[in-house]
Amino acid sequence: MTRTLTAALAATTMLTGAAMAQDTMIIGITQNNVGVDSYQTTYEQAFIAAAEANDAVETVVLDAGGDVARQIAQMEDLIQQQVDAIIIWPTNGEAVIPAVRKASQADIPVIVTNSNIAEQGQDFIASFSGPDNITQGQRAAEIMCDKFKADGIETEAKIVQISGQPGYTTAIERAQGFEERLPEVCPDVELMETQPGDWNREKSQQVMEAFLTKYDDIDGVYAGDDNMGVGALNAAKAAGRAGDITFVGATNFAVGYDAMAAGEYWGSIYQSPVDDAEAALQTAIDVLNGEDVPKLNYFDTPKITQDNMQEFDKPVF
Template sequence: MKIGTHFAALGAVALVAAPAAAADTITIGITQNNVGVDSYQTTYERAFIEAADADPDVETVVLDAGGDVARQIGQIQDLIQQKVDAIIIWPTNGQAVVPAVRQADRAGIPVVITNSQIAEAGFDFIKSFSGPNNIVQGEYSAQMMCDALGGKGQIVQISGQPGYTTAIERQKGFEDELAKSCPGVTIMETQPGDWNREKSQRVMENFLTKYDNIDGVYSGDDNMGVGALNAAKASGRADGMVFIGATNFAVGYEAMGRGEYWGSVYQSPVEDAKNALATAKAIVEGEEVPFLNYFDTPKITKDNMSEFEKPVF
């Protein structure tokens, strides 16, 4: 019998008490990074809840760390005490959560990491990673930047949250691929935008003040990329400047349609959420799943955007 999805209040560590589930029900707990920081994570949570509610065999405990590492560690420990059948973690920090993940492993509870990878030190304590290949996404963005600039130019980079695995991997994939395939394109400076549009706009304003010539901007996601675009438009310098991002947000899709945004990487939070839930359920039921269970994230530009639905986030 399906019981329902239960929540802990944002900022609280203790779980909301849930009625006992039926014997054949799988209980899966999830602790997310920071639902309120952007619309991708908000959409992910909604899709996760909808997928769980549609499955009569699954009971879920849905938690959000609010970007706080200590809170997330506490949530993992509470899920262990709750003796859930599996734990899904969207890490606030891939290194800091390793000890708590080790505790779950010692308790015999399988762990699935979703969206952003855990540090390699934790690989022995998880069953699977479910999400995008962020190294490849960075490589795709570098290839698009190279194509857009014809192999030469000077660019700036706005990275994600420092210490966050997705930000680290996308930056590494972008920089390594650019150096290998497009040495004529130089990264003048990199500053974090923390996945935040307003902060990224301020970062770009500083870049525009500091550099007289900027041919392109690479941002770790479209939310930050549109912040950079807004700054360039406000300064009157957006024309001819190439904007490349990742995780194609609705605002990036719309800017692409207007010809203001050159390219991105298409990533669905709905597929991300469904894949994580299905992976955790399969593991509990004894099925074999890939350790790196990636879903597809293709390149998207104005030339092929008609093949993709406008993102809902």
């Protein structure tokens, strides 16, 4: 059955491919905040490219701009248009649950991408596609601990943490994984303080400036992604203290990769936005085709440090 998009929705959407055929899958996606960083921008580009390469798929591509209310309204629009499936990159893992539940009640399968929704919403989704963020946090703790052991300071090191956006599941889970794993591998390392950097490099630089003023002794910084980690690095460089601090992040951005190559940034977790986008689209297609899809459909995100970075291509974002 041919579906017609209303003018209101069409004004804010991007359709890929030719006219909608009878057997075309119509998949809507509402993203978190495309303009906030290069990862999300690259994700959108990869998603559109993957959809355009598949003649059986039409997409409605939306961006919430980091606004929970806007994302809920976009979910409502997609439900009204009776798309075949909805992919959501949540702006807030709890606030979007009523909209996800409404889609489920309308028999529209929902695939959560990149950052999962809260536990109480799991019954309303068909699958989560993305990284295992708790594992990422755990691996980041292992990277930092290994470096401290190599430097002989594992019994006395003091660190700070710059987390992502409050209420955002990825931020919560990466911090959780790090905080749970660090005392297991380096029980004497002290995590002195955590402050949010909101995935923003400039804000993270300001957070780090405050840390540097408050603490005379900082041996390590864990940031929820490399964008924030490089902001912290910039603050430490400006203060003349970067050489004394081990910087570890996640979601290895190009700026993080470059800082590692320069010997200024120790390690991160390698994660591809292209893999992320393609996995989300394929998960939606598999669900619509009636295939058996795992509820938690993770892709691997390995450790990357100065020691093994030659094994990885420089990120494109």
